[in-house]
Amino acid sequence: xxxxxxxxxxxxxxxxxxxxxxxxxxxxxxxxxxxxxxxxxxxxxxxxxxxxxxxxxxxxxxxxxxxxxxxxxxxxxxxxxxxxxxxxxxxxxxxxxxxxxxxxxxxxxxxxxxxxxxxxxxxxxxxxxxxxxxxxxxxxxxxxxxxxxxxxxxxxxxxxxxxx
Amino acid sequence: xxxxxxxxxxxxxxxxxxxxxxxxxxxxxxxxxxxxxxxxxxxxxxxxxxxxxxxxxxxxxxxxxxxxxxxxxxxxxxxxxxxxxxxxxxxxxxxxxxxxxxxxxxxxxxxxxxxxxxxxxxxxxxxxxxxxxxxxxxxxxxxxxxxxxxxxxxxxxxxxxxxxxxxxxxxxxxxxxxxxxxxxxxxxxxxxxxxxxxxxxxxxxxxxxxxxxxxxxxxxxxxxxxxxxxxxxxxxxxxxxxxxxxxxxxxxxxxxxxxxxxxxxxxxxxxxxxxxxxxxxxxxxxxxxxxxxxxxxxxxxxxxxxxxxxxxxxxxxxxxxxxxxxxxxxxxxxxxxxxxxxx
Numbered sequence: 001x002x003x004x005x006x007x008x009x010x011x012x013x014x015x016x017x018x019x020x021x022x023x024x025x026x027x028x029x030x031x032x033x034x035x036x037x038x039x040x041x042x043x044x045x046x047x048x049x050x051x052x053x054x055x056x057x058x059x060x061x062x063x064x065x066x067x068x069x070x071x072x073x074x075x076x077x078x079x080x081x082x083x084x085x086x087x088x089x090x091x092x093x094x095x096x097x098x099x100x101x102x103x104x105x106x107x108x109x110x111x112x113x114x115x116x117x118x119x120x121x122x123x124x125x126x127x128x129x130x131x132x133x134x135x136x137x138x139x140x141x142x143x144x145x146x147x148x149x150x151x152x153x154x155x156x157x158x159x160x161x162x163x164x
Numbered sequence: 165x166x167x168x169x170x171x172x173x174x175x176x177x178x179x180x181x182x183x184x185x186x187x188x189x190x191x192x193x194x195x196x197x198x199x200x201x202x203x204x205x206x207x208x209x210x211x212x213x214x215x216x217x218x219x220x221x222x223x224x225x226x227x228x229x230x231x232x233x234x235x236x237x238x239x240x241x242x243x244x245x246x247x248x249x250x251x252x253x254x255x256x257x258x259x260x261x262x263x264x265x266x267x268x269x270x271x272x273x274x275x276x277x278x279x280x281x282x283x284x285x286x287x288x289x290x291x292x293x294x295x296x297x298x299x300x301x302x303x304x305x306x307x308x309x310x311x312x313x314x315x316x317x318x319x320x321x322x323x324x325x326x327x328x329x330x331x332x333x334x335x336x337x338x339x340x341x342x343x344x345x346x347x348x349x350x351x352x353x354x355x356x357x358x359x360x361x362x363x364x365x366x367x368x369x370x371x372x373x374x375x376x377x378x379x380x381x382x383x384x385x386x387x388x389x390x391x392x393x394x395x396x397x398x399x400x401x402x403x404x405x406x407x408x409x410x411x412x413x414x415x416x417x418x419x420x421x422x423x424x425x426x427x428x429x430x431x432x433x434x435x436x437x438x439x440x441x442x443x444x445x446x447x448x449x450x451x452x453x454x455x456x457x458x459x460x461x462x463x464x465x466x467x468x469x470x471x472x473x474x475x476x477x478x479x480x481x482x483x484x485x486x487x488x489x490x491x492x493x494x495x496x497x498x499x500x501x502x503x504x505x506x507x
Contacts, residue, residue: 008447008450008451009413009416009417009420009421010413010416010417010421011307011410011413011414011417012447012450014409014410014413015306015307015310016450018310018314019310022310022313039313042309042313043313046306046309046310046313049306049453049454049457052453053449053450053453053454056449056450056452056453057446057447057449057450059449060446060448060449061446064442064446068439110416111413114412114413114416115409115412115413117412118402118408118409118412119408121402122402122403122408125399125402125403
């Protein structure tokens, strides 16, 4: 999500995952000698926030379930004994509920599906480009046309390549 | 004692900004690292914006006719820039005293095309301003920092960003082809192989929409701008790994989250159980944690807690405008072409 987009949504899930993935990536950078204390500070800050978010969502869900269960029990008591009996309603102690697995799994699956779809579109686009170049090459060879230089991906820094 | 002026020109596009532009110019002049020149582009204002800006000591230029957009006004001024760095600042935006110094520090890297800072509303009074305060705090405290860690801030905010002048000229300046010129420019930089940096400590304070009418105009521009940019850059985005993922999910959210918020949740609440209404607030902790962490650091915990409920009506408004933009741009093929000012 960025300003102007509705809700936290799947982007929120993606950024929480990104925050968690920062740790192994930063370990790899550290091993390669490319990390720094400042980078680790950012990584740990976001890891802490991401973990706190997950815990708070769990607690919120559990709290809501407890509240709803208590409300239902009280409502049942009122319907049986009248309004006067509501105060004496002995609400059964509901069990603590963790976030149900199914919706979490579906959410993660949709995120994964979207990422895979985007990557597939990328691979398809590259395959099409490669095929178009191959057709152009074969055309220029059979028609004995002067071959045009193939577009190359800029290497090195953009400033250097544009200057060149 | 203030330092020597930086090799920097600040472009301030302005249309009928007589009330706010003096604050903007004064905040630029009070920087620890002052710009060499402040260019105010008076885009044929009907009020005395030009006189106010001139009286404050800025250089004022006026195009022969109204350019029709912020991007047009900024690009009009670009050929007159003679410094190595250029900055765009909205005419209703003030900067904290060391904002420029912090923002231009990383721009010594020639591969870095732009640097952007944090944005927090100047006034936090109405429901919409409070909602925006939470939205910005959340975005700049969590999302944008992660995006920066992965080297791909999604947008270099148009209200406060610095650029290498030569690089900006190479990509053609600010384009008027979409309603979100800042997103267009940022994604163009990435496509050309340049980098963009987010500097969280460099803070600016724009005036945000205080009523629904101004908010509608701003959200209309932003939502149409987002859809237009996705459509315009969709092929090029495929090559940009992390950005591609972010945009794919943001686009999904803009369509599906809007539908869920506006249609699905109310229907389920009526037809199945009122408990589905909890869907509107179940993600509140996800938003609240980064907001409180950042607000505490800035000594604004009370303001954040008081503003938090206002975030929920704002995102309903976001959903309505985003759904409207998607329908008009993608289904009806009636793109938004006229730039409507609304902060």
